[in-house]
Structure formats: C-alpha cells, structure tokens
Amino acid sequence: MTDAIDQGATPPAGSALRLHRELSEIWRTGPGLQRLAAVNHSILGIRFMVTALAFFAIGGVLGMLTRVQLATPMSAFMDVGTYNQVFTMHGSIMLFLFAIPMLEGIAVYLTPKILGTRDFAFPRLTAYGYWCYLFGGTILTVSLLAGVAPDGGWFMYTPLSSNVYTPGINADVWLLGVTFVEISALTLAVEIAVSTLTMRAPGMSLDRMPVFGWYMLVTAFMMILAFPPLILGSILLESERAFGFAFFDPTRGGDPLLWQHLFWLFGHPDVYIIFLPMAGLLSTMIPVLAGVPLAGYRAIIVAIIGLAFMSFGIWVHHMFTVGIPHLALAFFSAGSAIVAVPTAVQLFAWLATLAQGRPRWNVPMLYVFGFFSTFVIGGLTGVMLAIVPFDWQAHDTYFVVAHFHYVIAGAVAFPLIAGLYYWLPLLTGRVAVYRLSVPAFWLIYIGFNLTFFLMHLVGLLGMPRRINTYPDFESWTFLNMLSSVGGFIMTIGFALVVVDLIAQIRYGRRIRRDPWHAATLEWAMPIPPAPYAFASLPHIEARADRINVGTLAPQLARGEGYLGATRNGWQETLGVHMTSGAPEQLIVLPRPTYLPLWTAIATAAAVLTMLAKLYPLTLAMAAVTAGLFVFAALNAGLDRDHGLLPVGRGVSVPVHTECAHPPAWWALVFTLIADGTLFTSLVFGLLFLWVAAPNWPPVAVPDTGLALSLVCILALAAAAFFARRALVRLVGRQAPRLFIALAALALLVAIGVAVVLIGGIVPRPSDHALGATAAALLTFLALHAGIGLLFLLVATLRLASGRAGPTRTIDLRLARLWIDYTAITGALAVGLVLALPALVALLGMRP
Amino acid sequence: MATLAGCAGPRSTLDPAGPAASTIATLWWVLLVGAALLFLLVMVLFVIVMMRPGWARKVSPARWIVLGGLVLPAIVLTPLVVYALMTGERLLPRSADNPLRIEAEAEQWHWNFTYPSAGGVKTEGVLHLPAGRPIDVVVTSLDVIHAFWIPRLAGKIDAIPGHANVLRIEADQPGTYEGLCNEFCGKGHSGMRFDVIVHPAAAYDAALVAPDLAGRIAR
Incomplete structure (x- = not known):
C-alpha cells in the first residue's frame, strides 16, 4: 500500500481527515426531506432491514393470532373469513415482505463493504427497488386492515383463487402486491449479481472472494431464475381473473396443476434463496468466533453451487399427492434426499472450523448453537418428507408446518439474530450491553422448540393445516395449547431482543474499530461507516477473508489505496475483471435523486388502478413509469470523453461510459436471463397444458395466417439487422440515425402484425387455454418489441444530447442486445403459434 | 407400537x-x-x-x-x-388385487360417494367400506382442489377438478373411522369431513342396498 497515487505522491500526514471531509461532501445524502432522495447503499441497506423487521413484527403478530385461535378447540376468537386472511398474510408477509427483503438489505449493506468497494452498481435501482418493496408491502398490509386481504393461502392454488371461487378483490391484492414486491426482488438480484461480479477490490479474483460474496452471487442467480415462473404465473392468473383468459380453468382446457408447477418452480428454490444468505452470515461469523480461517472454502463453494442447481430440480416434492406417477415421484424423492449432501458439507465445514479453533461462547455463538439444533431437526424432517409414502400421510398436516418452521424460521431467525449482534457494532459504532441478550436467547429457544416441536406430533395425530378450528380431541387440544404457550414465550424473547438492541444502539460503549478481531474488509473502515465506505480501495493479494484489519484500515483512511483522492466531484469506484479482479474501469455513480421515488410512485399508481379495475388509467400509469425510466436513462453517464484516468498505484483505466461492457451491459444480460426464464416457463405452460390438461383438444383449431406470421418474423429479423448496422455506423463515426429509424419502423411493423394475429386467434383466449396461451406468446412478442422501441428512443435522444457517441456506445449496444433477444424469442413465439394446429392434431395420440 | x-x-x-x-x-x-x-x-x-x-x-x-x-x-x-x-x-393401486371401486366426489364443502358395485348407490358424508378388502377410491372434484384422507387407513390423494386420481385403501376391522378434506378449500375447509363406516365383508353388499343406509342420497 505504499505506491504513490496518481495525483500527488504519498499523501501528507493528516490527509485522512481531509480526505474524509472531501469524500463525505461528495457522497453525502442531504438532511430532512432530502433523505427521500438517498441512493447510498448503507442508507438503503438499513432501510431494507428496518422495514423488513417491521414486517416481521406484523407477520409475528398474525402468527400469534393464529396461535390464540388454535389454543383451544372450537374457538370463537376469529371468524373463519378473518382467520383465512390472517394465516394467508402471515405466510405471505414472512416470505415476501420479511425474508426476501431482509436478505436483500443484508446484501445491499454488507456486500460492497465485504468486497471492498464503495457502493453497488446501480444506486438508483436499489432505491427504486426499496420503494417498490415499501409500497407493495403497504398495499398488502392496508388490505389486511381493510378486511380485504388475500385469503386463499400464500400458495394461492387455483381454482380456489380464481374469480369464480374468490370473487372479491382479495386475490388480486395478493397477485398484484406480491408481483410488485417481486419486481423489487428481481432488480435487486440483478444488481447483486452484477455488483459482485464486476465491483470488487482490485486484485480480488473470484477465488480470493470471501465466501459471503459467493453466497450472495449464488443467491442472486437463484433469484434471477426462480422469480420469473411465479411472476408469469401471477400475470396469467390475474389475466384469468381480470379478463377471463383461460389458463387454469379445467372446464376451458386449463389446468390447476399448471399453477402448482409454476408456483413451486419458484417456491422450492425460494427456500434456499432465503437460507443461503443466512448460511453466508454463518460462514463469515463462525471462523471469526473460532479464531481460525474457514475450513473447506472450496468445498463450501462447490456445495452451494450444487445446492442451487439441485434446488431447481425438486419442486415436485411439494406435489407428491396430486396424482403424479410413483416412479416420477421417486426421481424427485431421491433428488430431495440428495439435497442433504451439500447441506451436510456446509454443516460439517462449520463443525470443522469450530474444531480447528478456540470457539468463544458469546451471544452470537449462542445463536449459532440455536441454529445448529433447529436446522438439523428441520433438515432431518425434510428428508422424512422427501420419502414419498411418508409424505402421503404427513403432507399438509402440522408435521409440515413444524418442518418448515424449523427450516425457514429457525434456520433464518437464529443466524439472523447472531448476525445482528455480530454486525451491529459496525452499524452503530457501539458494542452490546448484553445484559438482556442471554435470557432473551433462552426464551426464544425454548419458546421456539415448544411451539414447533409439538406440531410434528399433532400433525402425525392427523391435524391438517389451515383449519380455523378443530373438535375437542384430547391429544390435539393439549398439544395445541402448549404450542400456543410456546409461541408467547418466543414472542417475549423477540421483544427482549428488540429492547436489547435498542439499548445497545442508545447506551452501548463507543468503539472505534473491530471488536471481534475479524479478517474481512467491512471492518477496515471507520465505524460506523462513512457514506463513501472506503476512503481508498485496498489492493488484494490473498484470500480476502484473511485481512489484517488493524494495519489496513489506517492505510486506506489515509488514501493509500486506489482512488485515494477526489476528482470532479465524482462518486467514484472501480470496476474489475469478472474473474481475475484486475481493475478495468472507473465507475462514476449517480448522486442522490428523487427519480426512484417518483418512478416507484408511478408504478404503485399503476398497481392500484389495476386493483380498482381502472384499466385505461393503468395503461397511462405504466406509460408514465416507462417515461420516467427513459428520463432516468437520459441523464445517466457522462457528456464527454475522458480517456484513460489514473486511479492510483500507477494504474489508469477508462471511465465506465467508454467501456464496451460496463455494469449496465451485464445487468441487461442477466435481465434477459430472467426474461428468458419467464419465456421458457410460458412455453412450458403451453406444452404442459397440451400434454396434461383436461378438455383438450379444443372445439375450434387455430388457423394462423402463414403470410402474416412470416411478415412478423421478418420484421423482427430486420429490426435486429438495422440495430446492428446502426451500431457499426456509430462506431465508424458515421450517422446511425437512418438505421435506428429503420429498426424502429421494423419493430412497429412487428407490433402491428402481432396485434392483428392476437385479434384473429381461434379459439378465443376466453374460450380455451389454447387461445389464451397463443395470445400470451404473441403479447410477449409485442411487449418486447415495444420495449425495444424505448431502447431506440433512449439511444436517439442521448446521441442528440451528446451523452452517447462513437466512444460511448453502450446505449446502442443495449438496444441491439435487446432487439436480438426479441427477434429470437419472437420468432420462437410465432413459430409455436404456427405449430399449434399440428400439435392439436397430435393429440389423437394422447393416452 | x-x-x-x-x-x-x-x-x-x-x-x-x-x-x-x-x-x-x-x-x-x-x-x-x-x-x-x-x-x-x-x-x-x-x-x-x-x-x-x-x-x-x-x-x-x-x-x-x-x-x-x-x-x-x-x-x-x-x-x-x-x-x-x-x-x-x-x-400403489394394482388391478391384480381385484379391488372394489368407489367414486369420491368433492364439492365445497362435502363429499359424495358412488358405489358402482351396488348399482350406483350414492351417499353423502358417509363412506361405506367392507373390511379386509382392497378398495380403489377414484377421487375428483367438482369445483376447487380438495384432498381425500382417512388418516387411520392410508395416505391422502388430491381431488382436482378435471382429473381423476386413484387411491388404494383397506380397513382391517369393521368400525367407524374419520375422513377429512386435507387441502385448503375455502371457508368450509375445517368442517369438510366424512364418516367411514366399515362393515363386515359378508354384510357389505346387503348393507349398501338397505333402505336405512347412513348418508344415502335418495334418487
């Protein structure tokens, strides 16, 4: 860290304070209402976590209400309608508004710090994601107060959730509210993936990345692949409810099982999406608490990547009782059992780490113990439920409730609280008082096990899930009462933890540096962290979980690393090569702005008008949202070339705007992976209905015009060609306008033809699932072509304003990539629609 | 045990x-x-x-x-x-066992059973079985998804509209057992149960056609 940096030689003594002042001025978020414009990852990370904890409290109260209701047989505490809303919202809030956002908050707050960079790649997107989450969560919570909350279970099985059996607004609140929150989750997932891969401390190759980074990377990719099926399912179900499209209605060629497949294609990986970040916290804390490096770093990475793959292949174990042939079930059963292997690898790596070190018994360690015992029980009951015949008895009983509370309540709550105690000194600059911590732990631990362990037994005694009342069977009554008592003990424990944490924040002893003798980068900064996180970025030459924090922190504060000086008032950080970690680009991040808030308000307005069935207004609000995204793009980046700029330690790199593959490029690539998953799910849906749904073949057979279809495919190909030509001309310093216009024209033609084709679909989308899926495929095409137009619009406006040019070509590159993708999926979509008559003809062979 | x-x-x-x-x-x-x-x-x-x-x-x-x-x-x-x-x-339900066939139809929030072996006799809320004989229950639903479950006899199978699932059950001894819906199906889910009356095998056929058959739906 002694190399001279580019501007001035070694910084003079006292430079740390001056650098701190300069950087703070550049990175600060304004006071008062200007806080609404915050885009800083530390602020947003804390907002995510605090909001998630608030929703945890709401979800917890709902859980307690169910325990009051079930404490005694034939209880009259809540009527059945209320109870159904309460248990549906308990599950939905805990999973969508607590667990996922909490892991996002942890990712946003900790990942940049552990990876040694100053912020995430897309601060405005983080802010937008936060507001979407807050507004979506608020819509769901307000519906509860208004008595119109979702009441069909968090799994929303059709046909119960269709407008025939749930005519009210309740199911729409779930579909729209949860989808709204999922948009936020997807934006965050893309952001985590891009940031982890391209924004680390220079020299931090992937094999030097702390294991936490790996956990977050794998989690982010799982989210990118897991959320699209549910988003698709929600869109299809909402269009069935709102517009009468037939996707899941068995009387019209739909199939309720399609919903279950789409739901669990998301739902099962979701369990690991929630668990992996918690395991990441454990893998980071346990070595520090044991005083040795993590054992089995590589084994853990292989294990979690394997876990991620497997988790997508075992969703059917939620559907062992729907009537799938036993041999097919056996495959998913074996897969579900084998998932125990990567989990066991992690568990024994942690045990090995503890065995190699001298573990300290402190409060985080107490919670690690709590985690071990609950997680092992949850894992073992998981293997039991993977055994098909046992599941036939235990499925949808309280045994399952017990199992998944051990897995996703115990295995989340205990590591999470361990993490809170471990990292709170970083957030607040104070160490814990600890007077209440130990009794609080034992209350939670005893309460948790009392509540949920007994549920295994009451489940085996035949108590089904989701019943609001039960007859006075002696065994059930006694166990339920004890479970409820346990629930209240646990709640008192959680309340004590809150009091304890507040006491720490208010009265804890002030500290200046790492209280744990940790060895990761998040401690090599002023505590609590400044908005710029690192005054200068470290150079990493070994595994970045073996940092000597004590010597590195002052060096970085004095500006002796990369970017140890300010320039042009820019919020600077470094972009690195994905695998090697060599510095490649200077990333200039956007300043605080209200734009994410306004965009999220417009999105919320679109959701609310949709709920109110004011569809023209929904279209208008969606247009406003799209317009705000275009507006946001107009001012991004820089308005002139800067060439190579020195970034310290003798290295010079271009600004990200002048690179071929800035973070925005990768963001679009990952977004298209998510989008491709959605498209694949749609194709899967069509083929699934064709193979398995009742009431096929339809009365009418589609007869799509071949000529028109070919025009559509040709128009898409032409758009891709013209976009490509436009980029070539721009790079060759020729005017690309004509080709941009031609590409736009071709897209317009494709949209027009798609609309005509949708209008002519037989059978009508409201008559049969065949027509509905064909319409969905063509709508997918038209929508993507429309977004392609927006990309071209942004490129044109930015070329005109000088923000894009021959050396700053990212806008046209993004447009080209998007249109290429649209052309490929569009051709597939049209091809499938054309093939439908042949598919229907094949149905004669269906057994 | x-x-x-x-x-x-x-x-x-x-x-x-x-x-x-x-x-x-x-x-x-x-x-x-x-x-x-x-x-x-x-x-x-x-x-x-x-x-x-x-x-x-x-x-x-x-x-x-x-x-x-x-x-x-x-x-x-x-x-x-x-x-x-x-x-x-x-x-699994194997036809080699020469099972008796009974149709179970779920509808919010009750169960109807049809006995093809007894000329299509129907009962509501009561399932009549012979003791010691394998039975294939063909389960379906007329509206939303339900699940057919007699915990003391066998595992469960979902009742899905548009699909017919088959579950093999058998009772060892005559007696009365509890059956219930095990998939959340709306406001009446908690109360969607049925009685299972197991008759001695020899008396079963006569019981089905007896005028005082419990739960019988008049045709």
Whole structure:
C-alpha cells in the first residue's frame, strides 16, 4: 500500500481527515426531506432491514393470532373469513415482505463493504427497488386492515383463487402486491449479481472472494431464475381473473396443476434463496468466533453451487399427492434426499472450523448453537418428507408446518439474530450491553422448540393445516395449547431482543474499530461507516477473508489505496475483471435523486388502478413509469470523453461510459436471463397444458395466417439487422440515425402484425387455454418489441444530447442486445403459434 | 407400537387400522429412530468441538467434510431411498388385487360417494367400506382442489377438478373411522369431513342396498 497515487505522491500526514471531509461532501445524502432522495447503499441497506423487521413484527403478530385461535378447540376468537386472511398474510408477509427483503438489505449493506468497494452498481435501482418493496408491502398490509386481504393461502392454488371461487378483490391484492414486491426482488438480484461480479477490490479474483460474496452471487442467480415462473404465473392468473383468459380453468382446457408447477418452480428454490444468505452470515461469523480461517472454502463453494442447481430440480416434492406417477415421484424423492449432501458439507465445514479453533461462547455463538439444533431437526424432517409414502400421510398436516418452521424460521431467525449482534457494532459504532441478550436467547429457544416441536406430533395425530378450528380431541387440544404457550414465550424473547438492541444502539460503549478481531474488509473502515465506505480501495493479494484489519484500515483512511483522492466531484469506484479482479474501469455513480421515488410512485399508481379495475388509467400509469425510466436513462453517464484516468498505484483505466461492457451491459444480460426464464416457463405452460390438461383438444383449431406470421418474423429479423448496422455506423463515426429509424419502423411493423394475429386467434383466449396461451406468446412478442422501441428512443435522444457517441456506445449496444433477444424469442413465439394446429392434431395420440 | 400412549386418536396416523397406514407408520418409526440418532450425533459433535477443542482438532478439516458431508449421507440416504421406493410401490393401486371401486366426489364443502358395485348407490358424508378388502377410491372434484384422507387407513390423494386420481385403501376391522378434506378449500375447509363406516365383508353388499343406509342420497 505504499505506491504513490496518481495525483500527488504519498499523501501528507493528516490527509485522512481531509480526505474524509472531501469524500463525505461528495457522497453525502442531504438532511430532512432530502433523505427521500438517498441512493447510498448503507442508507438503503438499513432501510431494507428496518422495514423488513417491521414486517416481521406484523407477520409475528398474525402468527400469534393464529396461535390464540388454535389454543383451544372450537374457538370463537376469529371468524373463519378473518382467520383465512390472517394465516394467508402471515405466510405471505414472512416470505415476501420479511425474508426476501431482509436478505436483500443484508446484501445491499454488507456486500460492497465485504468486497471492498464503495457502493453497488446501480444506486438508483436499489432505491427504486426499496420503494417498490415499501409500497407493495403497504398495499398488502392496508388490505389486511381493510378486511380485504388475500385469503386463499400464500400458495394461492387455483381454482380456489380464481374469480369464480374468490370473487372479491382479495386475490388480486395478493397477485398484484406480491408481483410488485417481486419486481423489487428481481432488480435487486440483478444488481447483486452484477455488483459482485464486476465491483470488487482490485486484485480480488473470484477465488480470493470471501465466501459471503459467493453466497450472495449464488443467491442472486437463484433469484434471477426462480422469480420469473411465479411472476408469469401471477400475470396469467390475474389475466384469468381480470379478463377471463383461460389458463387454469379445467372446464376451458386449463389446468390447476399448471399453477402448482409454476408456483413451486419458484417456491422450492425460494427456500434456499432465503437460507443461503443466512448460511453466508454463518460462514463469515463462525471462523471469526473460532479464531481460525474457514475450513473447506472450496468445498463450501462447490456445495452451494450444487445446492442451487439441485434446488431447481425438486419442486415436485411439494406435489407428491396430486396424482403424479410413483416412479416420477421417486426421481424427485431421491433428488430431495440428495439435497442433504451439500447441506451436510456446509454443516460439517462449520463443525470443522469450530474444531480447528478456540470457539468463544458469546451471544452470537449462542445463536449459532440455536441454529445448529433447529436446522438439523428441520433438515432431518425434510428428508422424512422427501420419502414419498411418508409424505402421503404427513403432507399438509402440522408435521409440515413444524418442518418448515424449523427450516425457514429457525434456520433464518437464529443466524439472523447472531448476525445482528455480530454486525451491529459496525452499524452503530457501539458494542452490546448484553445484559438482556442471554435470557432473551433462552426464551426464544425454548419458546421456539415448544411451539414447533409439538406440531410434528399433532400433525402425525392427523391435524391438517389451515383449519380455523378443530373438535375437542384430547391429544390435539393439549398439544395445541402448549404450542400456543410456546409461541408467547418466543414472542417475549423477540421483544427482549428488540429492547436489547435498542439499548445497545442508545447506551452501548463507543468503539472505534473491530471488536471481534475479524479478517474481512467491512471492518477496515471507520465505524460506523462513512457514506463513501472506503476512503481508498485496498489492493488484494490473498484470500480476502484473511485481512489484517488493524494495519489496513489506517492505510486506506489515509488514501493509500486506489482512488485515494477526489476528482470532479465524482462518486467514484472501480470496476474489475469478472474473474481475475484486475481493475478495468472507473465507475462514476449517480448522486442522490428523487427519480426512484417518483418512478416507484408511478408504478404503485399503476398497481392500484389495476386493483380498482381502472384499466385505461393503468395503461397511462405504466406509460408514465416507462417515461420516467427513459428520463432516468437520459441523464445517466457522462457528456464527454475522458480517456484513460489514473486511479492510483500507477494504474489508469477508462471511465465506465467508454467501456464496451460496463455494469449496465451485464445487468441487461442477466435481465434477459430472467426474461428468458419467464419465456421458457410460458412455453412450458403451453406444452404442459397440451400434454396434461383436461378438455383438450379444443372445439375450434387455430388457423394462423402463414403470410402474416412470416411478415412478423421478418420484421423482427430486420429490426435486429438495422440495430446492428446502426451500431457499426456509430462506431465508424458515421450517422446511425437512418438505421435506428429503420429498426424502429421494423419493430412497429412487428407490433402491428402481432396485434392483428392476437385479434384473429381461434379459439378465443376466453374460450380455451389454447387461445389464451397463443395470445400470451404473441403479447410477449409485442411487449418486447415495444420495449425495444424505448431502447431506440433512449439511444436517439442521448446521441442528440451528446451523452452517447462513437466512444460511448453502450446505449446502442443495449438496444441491439435487446432487439436480438426479441427477434429470437419472437420468432420462437410465432413459430409455436404456427405449430399449434399440428400439435392439436397430435393429440389423437394422447393416452 | 400403535398403542403407545398418546399415539391413539380418531385421526392418528400412528394408530393405523389398515395395511397402507400400517406400512407408513412402520416407515415413520424407522425414520424417527434414524433421525434421532443423527441429531444426537451432530449435537454431540457440536458439544465436543465447543468443549474439547483439542480433541476435535486431531481430525483434519478435509476429513470432517468428507466423512460428515459425503460418507454419512451416502450411508444413510441410499438404503433409505431404496426402502422408500419399494414401500411406495407396494402401496400403489394394482388391478391384480381385484379391488372394489368407489367414486369420491368433492364439492365445497362435502363429499359424495358412488358405489358402482351396488348399482350406483350414492351417499353423502358417509363412506361405506367392507373390511379386509382392497378398495380403489377414484377421487375428483367438482369445483376447487380438495384432498381425500382417512388418516387411520392410508395416505391422502388430491381431488382436482378435471382429473381423476386413484387411491388404494383397506380397513382391517369393521368400525367407524374419520375422513377429512386435507387441502385448503375455502371457508368450509375445517368442517369438510366424512364418516367411514366399515362393515363386515359378508354384510357389505346387503348393507349398501338397505333402505336405512347412513348418508344415502335418495334418487
């Protein structure tokens, strides 16, 4: 860290304070209402976590209400309608508004710090994601107060959730509210993936990345692949409810099982999406608490990547009782059992780490113990439920409730609280008082096990899930009462933890540096962290979980690393090569702005008008949202070339705007992976209905015009060609306008033809699932072509304003990539629609 | 095993009254013993590494991970998966057993049963079975998804509109059992139950056509 940096030689003594002042001025978020414009990852990370904890409290109260209701047989505490809303919202809030956002908050707050960079790649997107989450969560919570909350279970099985059996607004609140929150989750997932891969401390190759980074990377990719099926399912179900499209209605060629497949294609990986970040916290804390490096770093990475793959292949174990042939079930059963292997690898790596070190018994360690015992029980009951015949008895009983509370309540709550105690000194600059911590732990631990362990037994005694009342069977009554008592003990424990944490924040002893003798980068900064996180970025030459924090922190504060000086008032950080970690680009991040808030308000307005069935207004609000995204793009980046700029330690790199593959490029690539998953799910849906749904073949057979279809495919190909030509001309310093216009024209033609084709679909989308899926495929095409137009619009406006040019070509590159993708999926979509008559003809062979 | 204190009850899967439920209950006790041993193993290891770090340090990290993460699951899971598959196969509805066929139809929030063997007699809320004879219940639904479950006789199967699923059940002894809906189906879900009356096999056919058949729907 002694190399001279580019501007001035070694910084003079006292430079740390001056650098701190300069950087703070550049990175600060304004006071008062200007806080609404915050885009800083530390602020947003804390907002995510605090909001998630608030929703945890709401979800917890709902859980307690169910325990009051079930404490005694034939209880009259809540009527059945209320109870159904309460248990549906308990599950939905805990999973969508607590667990996922909490892991996002942890990712946003900790990942940049552990990876040694100053912020995430897309601060405005983080802010937008936060507001979407807050507004979506608020819509769901307000519906509860208004008595119109979702009441069909968090799994929303059709046909119960269709407008025939749930005519009210309740199911729409779930579909729209949860989808709204999922948009936020997807934006965050893309952001985590891009940031982890391209924004680390220079020299931090992937094999030097702390294991936490790996956990977050794998989690982010799982989210990118897991959320699209549910988003698709929600869109299809909402269009069935709102517009009468037939996707899941068995009387019209739909199939309720399609919903279950789409739901669990998301739902099962979701369990690991929630668990992996918690395991990441454990893998980071346990070595520090044991005083040795993590054992089995590589084994853990292989294990979690394997876990991620497997988790997508075992969703059917939620559907062992729907009537799938036993041999097919056996495959998913074996897969579900084998998932125990990567989990066991992690568990024994942690045990090995503890065995190699001298573990300290402190409060985080107490919670690690709590985690071990609950997680092992949850894992073992998981293997039991993977055994098909046992599941036939235990499925949808309280045994399952017990199992998944051990897995996703115990295995989340205990590591999470361990993490809170471990990292709170970083957030607040104070160490814990600890007077209440130990009794609080034992209350939670005893309460948790009392509540949920007994549920295994009451489940085996035949108590089904989701019943609001039960007859006075002696065994059930006694166990339920004890479970409820346990629930209240646990709640008192959680309340004590809150009091304890507040006491720490208010009265804890002030500290200046790492209280744990940790060895990761998040401690090599002023505590609590400044908005710029690192005054200068470290150079990493070994595994970045073996940092000597004590010597590195002052060096970085004095500006002796990369970017140890300010320039042009820019919020600077470094972009690195994905695998090697060599510095490649200077990333200039956007300043605080209200734009994410306004965009999220417009999105919320679109959701609310949709709920109110004011569809023209929904279209208008969606247009406003799209317009705000275009507006946001107009001012991004820089308005002139800067060439190579020195970034310290003798290295010079271009600004990200002048690179071929800035973070925005990768963001679009990952977004298209998510989008491709959605498209694949749609194709899967069509083929699934064709193979398995009742009431096929339809009365009418589609007869799509071949000529028109070919025009559509040709128009898409032409758009891709013209976009490509436009980029070539721009790079060759020729005017690309004509080709941009031609590409736009071709897209317009494709949209027009798609609309005509949708209008002519037989059978009508409201008559049969065949027509509905064909319409969905063509709508997918038209929508993507429309977004392609927006990309071209942004490129044109930015070329005109000088923000894009021959050396700053990212806008046209993004447009080209998007249109290429649209052309490929569009051709597939049209091809499938054309093939439908042949598919229907094949149905004669269906057994 | 089934008579263990606390395991009895009208809906207890641990108090089986038919071969399928009995097989699964045995499977459960095997699973329980295995799980308890594994849980104890991990917790003892945890206590050892916390309390006796010197002792545990003799085992290298690689050995910990290979033994605990690969060998242990392989030893436990392989026979378990095979055992489960064989057990599952035995519980399937095979036509070779010459089963009796009964149709179960779920509708919010009650069950109707049709007996083709008795000329299409229908009952509501009461299922009549002969003792000691395998029965295939063909389960479907007229509206939303329900699930057909008689905990003391066998596992459950979903009643899905547009699909007909077959579940093999059998009762050992005459008597009365509890049946219920096991998939959330709306406001009446908690009360969507039925009685199962098991008749002596010899008296079954006569019982079905008797005028005072419990639950009979007049045609």
